[in-house]
Amino acid sequence: MNIDWNLFDKVLLLCFFILGPILPAYLLYKIAPDDKILGNGNFAGFKINATGATAIFIILFAALYPKIDTVLNTIDNYTRAVYNREQQPWKVVLRLRLMDDKSNPISLQDYQNYVNADSLIAIPRPMYVNTDKQTISFYLDNSVMSEDTVEGTLVMGHGFGSSPFKIYKKNLDMVNKIIKLSEVLQKVPTKNYPTIVNNSNVQHYDKSDGGRVPPLVKALLNPRK
Amino acid sequence: MKTAILTLAVIFMLLIKTASATNIRGQLVRNYNGMFYALPGVRVDLMVWNGQSWVDVSYAVTGNDGFYFFINLSPGTIFCINVFGRFYPAQSPLQVANVALQDVPVIST
Numbered sequence: 001m002n003i004d005w006n007l008f009d010k011v012l013l014l015c016f017f018i019l020g021p022i023l024p025a026y027l028l029y030k031i032a033p034d035d036k037i038l039g040n041g042n043f044a045g046f047k048i049n050a051t052g053a054t055a056i057f058i059i060l061f062a063a064l065y066p067k068i069d070t071v072l073n074t075i076d077n078y079t080r081a082v083y084n085r086e087q088q089p090w091k092v093v094l095r096l097r098l099m100d101d102k103s104n105p106i107s108l109q110d111y112q113n114y115v116n117a118d119s120l121i122a123i124p125r126p127m128y129v130n131t132d133k134q135t136i137s138f139y140l141d142n143s144v145m146s147e148d149t150v151e152g153t154l155v156m157g158h159g160f161g162s163s164p165f166k167i168y169k170k171n172l173d174m175v176n177k178i179i180k181l182s183e184v185l186q187k188v189p190t191k192n193y194p195t196i197v198n199n200s201n202v203q204h205y206d207k208s209d210g211g212r213v214p215p216l217v218k219a220l221l222n223p224r225k
Numbered sequence: 226m227k228t229a230i231l232t233l234a235v236i237f238m239l240l241i242k243t244a245s246a247t248n249i250r251g252q253l254v255r256n257y258n259g260m261f262y263a264l265p266g267v268r269v270d271l272m273v274w275n276g277q278s279w280v281d282v283s284y285a286v287t288g289n290d291g292f293y294f295f296i297n298l299s300p301g302t303i304f305c306i307n308v309f310g311r312f313y314p315a316q317s318p319l320q321v322a323n324v325a326l327q328d329v330p331v332i333s334t
Contacts, residue, residue, distance in 0.1 A: 121286065153283050161248060161294030162271070162285035188248050188294045188326065195252055196331040197261045197291075204331040206256070211315030214272055214279040214305055 006079045010072060017068055021060030029053035085177070089139040092124075092152075092167060092179045096136055098160060099186045106187070114158050121155035140179075145169070159187040247321045249295040251329035253287050253308060261333060263291030267308065271295050274303035274318065281307070300324075308332055 028035060029052065039055030041048055043062050050058050096115060098106045106114070112131045113119075120126055120136065124144075128137040136154075144150055150167040167179055196202045249271075253264040270284045285293040298304070300323035306313045313332050321327060 155284065155286055157286060157288045159288070159292070159294060161250075161296035162283045163296050164283055185296065188250055188296065190250070190290060190292050193250060193252065193292070193328060194331070196254055196333060197252075197263060200259075200261065202331060204254075204333050205313045206333045207311065209315055210308070210311030210313045210332070212311065214307075214312045215315055215318045217274050217303055217318055 006075065009075050009079075013071060013075070014068070017061070017064050020064065021057045024060060025053040025057035028056050085175075087142070088177055089141050090145050090172075090177045090179060092138050092140060092181065094136045094138075094154075094165070095180070095182045096134055096154070097182075097184045098156075099184060101186065110158075114156065114160070119157070123153045123155075140167070154183070154185075156185065159190065160185045161188055245300070245323075246297045247300055247324060247327050249298060249304075249321070249327050249329060251293055251306065252291045252331045253293065254291055254331055254333050256333045261331075263287075263289070264334065265289045265291060267291075269293045270307035272305045272307050272312065279305070306332065309334055 028037070033052070036051055037055045039048060039050045039059050043058065044065075048058055098111060098114065100106050105111075108131070111134065115129055115131060115134075115136070117126065117129050120129060122136065122138065124138045124140060126136045126138045129135075130137070140150060148169050150169075152165050152167065154163045154165060156163065163183065163185060165181060165183055167181065172179060194202045196204045251269070253267050253269065254261040255264050265287055267287045268284050269287060270281050272279045273282045274280075283295060285295060287293045298321045300321050302321040303318050304321060305318045306329060313329075319329065
């Protein structure tokens with residue numbers, strides 16, 4: 001059963017505003033029933049002229065009445081803020097470092113050429129690239145984050161390859177909904193690759209070596225059979 | 226002498242342990258009138274055998290020189306390459322070796 005907690009809170013609050021002043025009025029009635037406290041004046045267009053416990057009730061209710069709207073608005077704002085935070089997508093900030101080799105990062109100019117919003121392919125789709133901070137930001141829907149792990153892929157050219165990365169649901173910043181990841185990719189060299197472009201004797205696959213369906217795995221797992 | 230051998234053995238074991246992720250590289254070319262030209266900007270899909278079926282786990286796009294790369298693969302993984310709807314090799318799949326860099330033969334389309 002779905003309970004509308006916002007409505008429930010409001011009803012509870014209204015009950016408090018109405019029933020709250022009854023307690024002091026009741027206490028006055030019990031402790032000093034003959035006390036002649038006088039309450040008179042105009043309230044919400046009505047002329048009031050009461051004494052004793054009734055006067056206490058009316059005075060307290062009249063004092064609380066203007067605050068009802070303010071408190072109801074506060075509840076609405078709070079509910080809206082919670083709802084917005086729940087609906088807000090997760091922001092993933094991936095810090096991507098590209099290295100020429102183990103110790104030397106690529107130049108800033110190369111980085112700007114390789115990692116930019118036009119050329120970068122990633123799943124999920126990147127929304128913002130900051131080459132100064134070397135970060136890529138993208139957003140994940142809450143439905144996606146309901147999985148235990150979310151798998152993304154960074155498809156880089158220029159020797160940096162296609163790199164999968166995982167977003168684990170553990171240790172997440174639930175308040176700000178930001179996930180920070182870090183990835184270091186090292187350039188894969190193309191030298192010493194036996195390319196056919198310059199040497200047609202190199203072993204290669206041509207169309208006849210490709211099938212319309214994937215190969216059978218059995219042969220690889222049981223080579224003797 | 227024994228200490229030196231032991232040290233070398235430990236270093237060797239450490240080296241073996243560090244080679245736990247393999248990068249794969251390959252090249253895509255087009256055979257045109259007997260000449261081979263690199264194919265840039267082509268999507269190359271990596272198909273991995275998960276024990277029951279083939280799964281398209283990742284893809285790369287070839288660079289200007291026709292090269293594509295897949296990085297950080299676990300040794301022992303059975304894989305094949307899917308280009309233009311064809312799976313290479315057709316007869317028997319490839320297996321990720323326990324080396325830093327593994328070459329897939331050139332694919333000529």
